[in-house]
Amino acid sequence: MQKIGVLTSGGDAPGMNACIRAVVRSTVQRGVEIVGIRRGYSGLLSGEFVKLNRRAVANIIQRGGTILESSRCEEMKTVEGRTKAIQILEREGIEGLVIIGGEGTFRGAAAIAEESRIKLIGIPATIDNDVYGTDYAIGFDTAINTAVEAIDRIRDTADAFERVFFVEVMGRLSGFIALEVGIAGGAEEIIIPEKETDLEELCHTLRESFKRGKRSSIIVVAEGNEVGHTVQIAQYVQYRLKVDCRVCILGHLQRGGAPTARDRVLASKLGIAAAEGILNGKEGHVVGENKGKVVYIPFREIGERKKELDMRLLKSSKVLAM
Numbered sequence: 001m002q003k004i005g006v007l008t009s010g011g012d013a014p015g016m017n018a019c020i021r022a023v024v025r026s027t028v029q030r031g032v033e034i035v036g037i038r039r040g041y042s043g044l045l046s047g048e049f050v051k052l053n054r055r056a057v058a059n060i061i062q063r064g065g066t067i068l069e070s071s072r073c074e075e076m077k078t079v080e081g082r083t084k085a086i087q088i089l090e091r092e093g094i095e096g097l098v099i100i101g102g103e104g105t106f107r108g109a110a111a112i113a114e115e116s117r118i119k120l121i122g123i124p125a126t127i128d129n130d131v132y133g134t135d136y137a138i139g140f141d142t143a144i145n146t147a148v149e150a151i152d153r154i155r156d157t158a159d160a161f162e163r164v165f166f167v168e169v170m171g172r173l174s175g176f177i178a179l180e181v182g183i184a185g186g187a188e189e190i191i192i193p194e195k196e197t198d199l200e201e202l203c204h205t206l207r208e209s210f211k212r213g214k215r216s217s218i219i220v221v222a223e224g225n226e227v228g229h230t231v232q233i234a235q236y237v238q239y240r241l242k243v244d245c246r247v248c249i250l251g252h253l254q255r256g257g258a259p260t261a262r263d264r265v266l267a268s269k270l271g272i273a274a275a276e277g278i279l280n281g282k283e284g285h286v287v288g289e290n291k292g293k294v295v296y297i298p299f300r301e302i303g304e305r306k307k308e309l310d311m312r313l314l315k316s317s318k319v320l321a322m
Contacts, residue, residue: 001032001095001096001119001278001279002032002033002093002095003032003033003034003035003092003093003094003095003096004027004032004033004034004035004094004095004096004097004098004278005034005035005036005037005049005089005092005094005096005097005098006020006023006024006034006035006036006037006052006068006097006098006099006100007036007037007038007040007041007043007044007068007097007098007099007100008020008040008066008068008069008070008100008101008125009040009041009070009071009072009073009099009100009101009105009108010040010070010072010101010102010104010105010126011070011102011126011127011128011255012064012065012066012070012139012255013125013126013127013137013138013139013140013142013143013255014064014065014127014138014139014142014143014255014256014257014258014259014260014263015125015138015139015142015259015263015264015266015267016065016066016070016100016125016138016139016267017057017060017061017063017064017065017066017067017259017267018060018061018138018259018263018264018267018268018271019100019123019125019138019267019268019270019271020036020057020060020066020067020068020100020271021057021060021061021268021271022267022268022269022270022271022272022275023098023100023123023271023272023274023275024036024052024053024054024056024057025054025057026271026272026275026276027275027279028053028054030275030279032279033051034052034053035049035050035051035052035092035094036049036050036051036052036056036067036068037049037050037068038050038068038069039068039069039070039071040068040069040070040071040072040073040101040105041071041073041075041076041085041105041108042071042072042073042075043068043069043071044085044088044089045073045075045076045081045084045085045088047088047092049092050068061264061268062258062259062264063258064142064255064256064257064258064259065256066100070101072104073108076108076111077108079115082108082111082112082115083115085112086112086115086116086118089116089118090116090118094118095118095119096118096119096120096121096278096279096283097109097112097118097119097120097121098120098121098122098123098274098275098278099120099121099122099123100122100123100125100138101122101123101124101125101126102124102125102126102128102130102131102137103126103130103131103132103302103303105122106122106131106286106299106302106303107302107303109122109299110284110299110300110302110303113283113284113299119278119283119284120278120283120284120299121274121277121278121282121283121284121285121286121287122274122285122286122287122299122302123138123270123271123274123286123287124137124138124270124286124287124288125137125138125139125267126138126139126140127139127140127142127143127170127177127254127255128140128170128171128172128173128174128176128177129174129176129177129307130173130174130176130307131286131288131302131307132297132301132302132305132306132307133286133288133290133295133297133301133302133305133307134286134288134289134290134295134297135288135289135290135291136266136289137288138259138263138266138267138270139255139259139263140176140177140263141259141260141262141263141266142257142258142259142260142263143170143177143254143255144177144180144181144184145260146250146253146254146256146257147167147169147177147181147185147250147254148181148184148185150167150248150250150253151167151181151185151186151187151218151220152185154167154218154248155185155186155216155218158216158217158218158246159215159216161216161244162215162216162244163216163243163244163245163246164206164216164217164218164219164234164237164238164241164243164244164245164246165216165217165218165219165245165246165247165248166219166221166230166233166234166237166245166246166247166248167181167185167187167218167219167220167221167248167250168221168222168223168230168247168248168249168250168251169181169220169221169222169223169250169254170222170223170250170251170252170254170255171192171193171222171223171224172193172222172223172224173193173224174192174193174194174222174224174307174309175190175192175193175194175195175222175224175225175309175314176307176309177222177254178190178191178192178220178221178222179192179309179310179313179314179317181220182220182317183313183316183317183320185218185220186218186320186321187218187219187220187317187321188205188206188209188214188217188218188219188321189202189205189206189217189219189220189318189321190219190220190314190317191219191220191221191222191225191227191233192222192225192309192314193222193224193225193226194309194311195226195311195314196226196227197225197226197227199227199233199236199237199240200240202219202237203237203240203241205318206237206241206243207241209321210241210243219233221233223249230247230249231247234246234247266289269289269294270287270288270289270294273287273294274287277296282296284298284299285297285298285299286298286299286302
């Protein structure tokens with residue numbers, strides 16, 4: 001293989017730059033030419049290529065976001081869009097493609113792999129941490145640490161005014177962020193998409209905590225929960241318990257900032273493994289980490305199997321909050 005490309009797609013995640021750096025330097029070390037593709041699949045379709053070398057990725061390991069930029073591309077969901085992408089890659093002489101992103105990104109990659117001879121390998125980078133087969137995705141550790149720091153600050157003002165704070169974190173389809181943030185932040189309740197929440201039961205839990213002497217509480221809510229909008233949940237609790245409730249939506253704050261050491265190490269580890277994998281016949285896979293070891297998960301498994309949340313940990317959170 002003489003030339004490969006690298007792109008970042010979907011939602012940005014802290015550590016993407018560290019991953020790009022590892023992919024580029026590992027590839028160059030093997031004497032292979034590498035080009036970056038700007039703006040993800042959208043940039044691929046418009047031919048936005050940039051040559052990369054060791055110097056091009058200097059001093060980016062500490063930066064959040066992605067120097068290659070990202071996007072979401074509806075056109076890649078069509079046969080016509082993928083055919084155009086394949087033709088562009090072949091015209092540019094790109095024989096392999098390293099794709100850094102999440103589950104949706106890998107669905108597009110799997111389709112390209114099936115419809116062409118181009119070799120593809122994926123690296124999981126999503127703060128949602130919902131990619132099957134890997135214990136952690138790049139960006140998750142930074143996102144939960146950012147959210148926990150915010151909760152620590154919120155708890156100070158919650159205690160001062162004897163309030164119930166509902167803190168909304170990201171997680172439209174999964175509760176991985178909410179669960180770990182809730183445990184680390186000492187939340188009294190965690191509301192996630194994977195488990196239905198009874199608001200009357202929530203009110204009962206808070207009422208009992210008040211009887212035990214608690215004068216403030218933190219409730220962590222995943223944005224994709226099954227109950228409703230976080231503001232509506234807070235209004236319901238305020239009406240039923242006659243307590244002062246406030247809502248804090250962390251939103252895209254969780255995506256930004258310098259990656260933690262853990263995310264930088266993971267990104268470097270997976271970036272090297274991806275570069276080695278695509279050059280050694282591991283195409284058609286996503287490279288991940290399982291119990292500290294590098295693993296390669298077939299694209300088809302990523303699409304067919306769902307990563308399960310640790311419901312035992314969720315159950316334990318109620319014991320810890322007592």
